[in-house]
Each structure stands twice: as C-alpha cells, then as structure tokens.
Amino acid sequence: MKKIKLATVWLDGCSGCHMSFLDTDERILGLLEHVEIVYSPLVDIKTFPENVDITLIEGSVSTNEDVVKIKKVRAHTKTLVALGDCAVTGNVPAMRNPFGVEATIDRAYFHLVQHNPLTPSEYLPRLLDKVVPVHDVVKVDFHVPGCPPPADTIYYALTELVRGRMPDIKLMTRFGK
Amino acid sequence: MTQTITIDPITRIEGHAKITLHLNDSGTVERALFHTTQFRGFEKFCEGRPYYEMPSLMARSCGICPVAHLVAGAKACDQILAVKIPDTAGDLRRIMNFAQIIQSHALCMFYLSAPDFIFGFDANPATRNIAGLAAKNPQLARDGIRLRQFGQQTIELLGGKRIHPAWIVAGGVSEPLKPDHRDRIQVQLPEVKDIAMRALATFKPILRKYESEMETFGNFPSLFMGLVDEQGNIQHYDGKLRVVDSAGNVITQGWDPARYQELIAEAVEPWTFMKFPYYKPMGYPNGMYRVGPLARLNVIARCGTPLADAELDEFRSKYGYPASSSYHNHLARLIEVLYSIERLEQKLSDDSILDTHVRAGAAPNARDGIGVAEAPRGTIIHHYHVDQDGVVEWANMIIATGHNNLAMNRSILQVARSYVNGDKLTEGMLNRVEAVIRAYDPCLSCSTHAVGQMPLHIELYDGNSELRDTLVRDSA
Numbered sequence: 001m002k003k004i005k006l007a008t009v010w011l012d013g014c015s016g017c018h019m020s021f022l023d024t025d026e027r028i029l030g031l032l033e034h035v036e037i038v039y040s041p042l043v044d045i046k047t048f049p050e051n052v053d054i055t056l057i058e059g060s061v062s063t064n065e066d067v068v069k070i071k072k073v074r075a076h077t078k079t080l081v082a083l084g085d086c087a088v089t090g091n092v093p094a095m096r097n098p099f100g101v102e103a104t105i106d107r108a109y110f111h112l113v114q115h116n117p118l119t120p121s122e123y124l125p126r127l128l129d130k131v132v133p134v135h136d137v138v139k140v141d142f143h144v145p146g147c148p149p150p151a152d153t154i155y156y157a158l159t160e161l162v163r164g165r166m167p168d169i170k171l172m173t174r175f176g177k
Numbered sequence: 178m179t180q181t182i183t184i185d186p187i188t189r190i191e192g193h194a195k196i197t198l199h200l201n202d203s204g205t206v207e208r209a210l211f212h213t214t215q216f217r218g219f220e221k222f223c224e225g226r227p228y229y230e231m232p233s234l235m236a237r238s239c240g241i242c243p244v245a246h247l248v249a250g251a252k253a254c255d256q257i258l259a260v261k262i263p264d265t266a267g268d269l270r271r272i273m274n275f276a277q278i279i280q281s282h283a284l285c286m287f288y289l290s291a292p293d294f295i296f297g298f299d300a301n302p303a304t305r306n307i308a309g310l311a312a313k314n315p316q317l318a319r320d321g322i323r324l325r326q327f328g329q330q331t332i333e334l335l336g337g338k339r340i341h342p343a344w345i346v347a348g349g350v351s352e353p354l355k356p357d358h359r360d361r362i363q364v365q366l367p368e369v370k371d372i373a374m375r376a377l378a379t380f381k382p383i384l385r386k387y388e389s390e391m392e393t394f395g396n397f398p399s400l401f402m403g404l405v406d407e408q409g410n411i412q413h414y415d416g417k418l419r420v421v422d423s424a425g426n427v428i429t430q431g432w433d434p435a436r437y438q439e440l441i442a443e444a445v446e447p448w449t450f451m452k453f454p455y456y457k458p459m460g461y462p463n464g465m466y467r468v469g470p471l472a473r474l475n476v477i478a479r480c481g482t483p484l485a486d487a488e489l490d491e492f493r494s495k496y497g498y499p500a501s502s503s504y505h506n507h508l509a510r511l512i513e514v515l516y517s518i519e520r521l522e523q524k525l526s527d528d529s530i531l532d533t534h535v536r537a538g539a540a541p542n543a544r545d546g547i548g549v550a551e552a553p554r555g556t557i558i559h560h561y562h563v564d565q566d567g568v569v570e571w572a573n574m575i576i577a578t579g580h581n582n583l584a585m586n587r588s589i590l591q592v593a594r595s596y597v598n599g600d601k602l603t604e605g606m607l608n609r610v611e612a613v614i615r616a617y618d619p620c621l622s623c624s625t626h627a628v629g630q631m632p633l634h635i636e637l638y639d640g641n642s643e644l645r646d647t648l649v650r651d652s653a
C-alpha cells in the first residue's frame with residue numbers, strides 16, 4: 001500500500017501541540033508503517049513538497065511569512081488540520097492584539113533592556129497588526145481544539161483521516177485547557 | 178563582493194530559526210548570525226491579568242519545558258503572596274521538574290540529535306531522523322520513546338495532563354499526590370534506570386568518536402552559570418546562582434536570584450528577536466556565559482547521588498574541568514537523566530510525599546515576585562510586578578536559550594569557519610552548522626519555516642548590503 005504523506009507545520013505556537021503528537025509514544029512506530037512524514041520540524045527536509053495528503057498546523061498566523069507559508073501549504077495539501085487552540089482560535093499569541101505591535105515591541109526591546117534598545121527588523125519577518133487563526137487566511141478542513149489536544153485525540157483523528165474517514169472528536173476534546 | 182549562505186529553516190530543533198553565514202571574497206566565513214524569527218510578546222500581554230494566572234499563562238511560551246516555567250512562575254507568585262509553601266508542595270514541584278528533565282533530555286537526545294551520531298553528519302538527510310533511527314536500531318528508538326513517555330506520564334500522574342498541567346500554582350500545588358499514583362511511578366523506576374544506564378553505555382563511545390566536532394562545536398572559554406545548593410551540589414528547583422569562569426574559578430557565589438538585575442543585563446541586536454543577556458560586571462558582549470546541562474556540571478561541586486557522581490567523575494577525568502565544548506551538553510544530558518531518576522527514587526520512597534497539606538493561602542502582600550528554576554536548557558527567571566490587588570503591571574522573563582544566545586552565535590561562527598568554505602558547499606557541512614545549535618537544544622518555541630526556499634539558498638551581497646544575485650541549489 002502506498003504510504004499516506006503527512007506534514008506537520010509550526011506557526012506561532014509553543015510546540016506543545018507537536019509534543020502532544022509525540023505523546024502518542026510507541027504508537028508512532030505503528031503509524032509510521034502507514035504514514036510517511038514528508039515535512040516537519042522533526043525531519044531534515046526543508047522544502048514543503050507537492051501533493052501532501054494531510055498537514056497538521058500548530059499555531060496561529062502572526063507574521064507576513066506565516067501568511068505566505070500557510071497559503072503554500074494549503075495549495076499543496078489535500079486535508080488541512082488546525083491542531084490546537086492557537087491554530088483554531090488564535091489563543092495565547094492573539095492576546096497581543098488588544099495592545100498592538102508597537103506597545104508589545106516597546107515593552108520587550110526598550111523598557112526591559114539595558115544595552116542597545118532598538119526594534120529588531122533585519123532578516124526578520126514583519127509582525128502582523130493582528131494575530132489570527134488559520135481559518136482566517138485559508139480554508140481548514142478539520143479543527144482539533146485543545147491546549148494542547150490530548151495525544152489520544154490526535155491519534156484517533158489521524159488514524160481516521162489516514163483511513164479516509166472524517167473523525168468525530170466531539171467527546172474527545174478539551175477546549176482551552 | 179560578499180556572499181551570504183542562508184540555512185532556513187534549521188530542522189530537528191524545538192522551534193525554528195535560520196542561520197546566515199557571511200563570506201568574504203576568498204570564501205572565508207566572516208560573520209555568522211543566528212536569527213530567531215518569531216516574536217511573541219508574553220512580557221506585554223500578561224499586563225492587566227491577575228498574578229495567579231501567570232504560571233499557566235507564561236508556561237504557554239513553551240510546550241517542551243512548560244513545567245520549568247510553571248515552577249519559576251509559581252515561585253514568583255509565592256513571593257507576591259509572601260508565603261512559605263508546605264515542604265511537600267516543594268518536593269512535589271521538584272518531582273515534576275525532574276520528570277520534565279527526563280522527558281525533555283530524552284527528546285533532545287533520541288528524537289533530535291541521535292540521528293546525527295548514529296548515521297553520521299554526512300548521511301543522507303532523508304533518513305537522518307527518528308523514523309530512520311527506528312528502522313536501523315529499533316531498540317534504541319524504543320528506549321528513547323520509553324524514557325520520554327516515562328517523564329510525560331509522571332507529569333500526567335501528578336498534574337492530570339502531560340503538557341500544560343495547571344497543577345503547579347501560587348502557594349504550592351493544587352492537589353496532593355495520590356498513593357496509587359505514587360506507586361505507578363515508582364514501579365517503573367527500575368526499568369527507566371536500566372534504560373538510562375544503557376543509553377550512557379551506548380552513547381559514551383559514540384560521542385567520543387566525533388573528535389573534530391568535539392573540538393569545534395562551541396569550544397571556547399566562557400563563563401558558566403547555574404543554581405547550586407549550600408554544599409555546591411546541583412540544584413534544579415532552589416538554590417543560589419553561581420558563576421564560574423573559563424578556568425573553573427568561582428567568580429559569583431551564593432547570589433540570591435531575587436537580585437538578578439545586578440548580575441544580568443540584556444542587549445538587543447537588529448537581526449534577531451532573541452535578546453542577548455550578559456554578565457553585567459563584564460559588560461556586553463564580553464560577559465558571555467553559558468547555561469544548561471554542561472554549564473550545570475561545570476558550576477557544581479557534586480551531583481549528590483551515587484550513580485550520577487560516578488558519571489561526573491568519569492566525565493571530568495575525560496574532558497577536563499571545566500569542560501569547554503558545548504558538544505558535551507549531549508553527555509551532560511544523559512548524566513542529568515540518571516541523576517533525576519535517582520532523585521525520584523529518593524523523593525518517592527519517603528512517605529511525607531503523600532502529605533495532603535500542599536498549598537499555602539494568602540492575599541497579595543508584595544509588589545514584586547522573582548522566581549527562578551533550572552529548566553532542561555538552563556536557568557530561567559520570571560519577574561512579575563503587580564499592583565496592590567495583584568494585577569500584573571509588567572513582567573520580565575529571561576529564558577535559558579536567551580542566556581546562551583551570545584555563545585550560540587559564537588559557536589556557529591566557529592563551526593562555520595572549520596567546515597564551510599565558499600567554493601565547496603556540502604550538506605554535511607551545513608548540517609554541522611545546524612548541529613551545533615542542536616547541541617544547545619534551543620527551545621525557541623517560535624518557528625518560521627520558509628516554505629518554498631530550497632535547501633541551500635545562496636544570496637550574494639555587495640559591500641553596501643544590496644542583494645545582487647541569488648543562487649538556489651538542490652539538496653546535496
């Protein structure tokens with residue numbers, strides 16, 4: 001059987017959702033018999049491939065580069081999954097929205113600094129005025145809430161998607177916890 | 178005309194960043210920059226929220242070492258309450274912190290770094306990962322998964338959740354340890370201790386093989402900082418800050434973390450979102466210091482547990498004191514895993530750990546709280562300033578990877594100078610530049626994958642920093 005191509009992408013999140021995916025522990029070895037990880041922070045492939053079957057997205061969209069990235073991921077992915085509250089709602093990163101970028105930068109790089117206060121801007125992406133969830137930018141096929149979603153939920157959702165079925169996770173999620 | 182090589186994204190680290198190497202006309206690396214490309218703003222958006230939300234909120238800065246942030250945040254809150262927390266609560270927090278060290282070090286060693294050691298730095302990038310490891314050496318991969326699982330399960334048995342448990346709180350912990358949960362952790366200890374010993378036996382000879390990497394992966398004199406107890410033993414929860422110099426002389430001793438601002442200051446550079454803390458008495462950038470597993474082994478007198486101390490002796494006799502290459506972080510991590518298991522054995526076998534008085538209550542009594550802890554990657558500091566009702570007015574966080582920022586940049590330059598030469602670029606050379614970053618196990622938790630960039634992206638800059646030409650190569 002041809003292996004399902006899986007990608008995992010990290011936008012503005014804390015990596016906790018990726019860690020929860022790893023919390024499937026040794027079940028991941030079984031998964032790897034049906035699934036090939038074609039792009040992920042865990043492997044060394046640096047170009048997002050064409051024709052990915054399933055992509056898990058952790059994190060919200062918070063820079064201009066995130067926007068470019070997520071559009072490219074969408075274009076090359078059959079089933080796009082928003083994994084965790086940051087991707088689903090904006091969650092913690094979106095807490096900066098009411099303050100605005102300028103005030104947030106001001107606190108970090110001027111108020112709390114003793115040497116060379118300035119706004120970092122070289123080689124770096126531009127911060128969006130407003131942090132948004134993934135579905136604000138591209139169509140999302142499936143949402144898995146939780147902060148992070150439990151490993152069992154991720155495992156169940158993934159194995160269903162791998163089999164070509166739409167998972168029903170209503171009873172397996174915890175919202176904002 | 179100068180030339181810039183960009184490695185983007187850096188893979189197999191926790192979080193994402195990119196590196197640019199700046200070559201001169203003769204193809205020699207002149208400058209190497211480590212760019213952290215995501216900015217999150219925790220120090221601002223916590224404003225206006227009650228102090229007791231801080232441990233759980235600030236822990237969302239990192240899904241790999243949230244427990245260390247919970248500890249530092251809760252200790253800061255204890256100070257705002259001005260309470261002494263019950264002894265059992267302190268021990269329970271320690272246990273969870275040890276569990277986290279085990280899982281996080283297992284992640285770094287087995288999932289992220291081992292592929293370099295097992296397959297070699299020049300191996301095919303397509304197999305150089307945990308899946309490749311599982312195919313080649315299933316036992317080793319299973320050991321790594323099991324060790325990480327043990328740490329995560331222990332966290333869950335204590336706090337109800339593996340990642341971001343809301344159990345470490347202002348004044349202590351929210352629930353006592355249930356006797357049957359204690360038993361379930363305890364029965365696993367012999368097995369994971371065997372795994373830790375086996376991992377040391379496996380990796381010690383392998384790590385020794387890579388002599389030239391040892392020589393160049395961040396091998397330079399610097400200061401080292403970490404927490405120690407009154408006897409100078411290793412500490413991950415309490416203790417005072419100690420700084421040693423490159424010759425191993427203690428230059429700061431018994432420093433109360435509450436006075437961190439006199440010891441550490443921060444600088445900014447325009448090309449990265451990560452700030453540059455430095456040892457204030459020596460100024461910027463001379464006050465470069467390192468934190469983390471290697472730094473901890475370099476600042477302490479002893480570990481204080483028999484097996485870990487035996488390993489420490491062997492480590493020092495082989496690599497000297499203080500060991501100066503950041504490469505040794507890998508071995509230091511395995512020693513700390515063993516140490517953490519020994520400490521879990523001690524703490525869990527004492528029945529006082531089941532005491533049900535685990536939280537002190539009070540209203541806010543102080544305006545400032547400063548909490549410190551040793552995270553897997555090094556010292557972290559949380560400082561909250563609140564108004565009289567306990568509403569946060571501002572906060573400052575200095576995290577482990579930040580402390581290492583100056584040293585990481587210096588290390589990349591060292592590796593790049595040894596392995597990268599402008600006219601013959603190979604994937605293995607560039608992987609070594611990334612691997613030195615992996616040695617620090619940076620927890621950036623802020624990632625940017627530049628999707629669409631090819632593995633090797635070479636940009637040519639002229640003397641005025643104008644982009645003149647771009648060359649894209651396929652992976653080597």
Ligand code: SF4
Binds near residue numbers: 015016017059086092
């Ligand atoms: S949803 Fe929670 S666990 Fe996942 S990235 Fe966001 S903060 Fe981290």
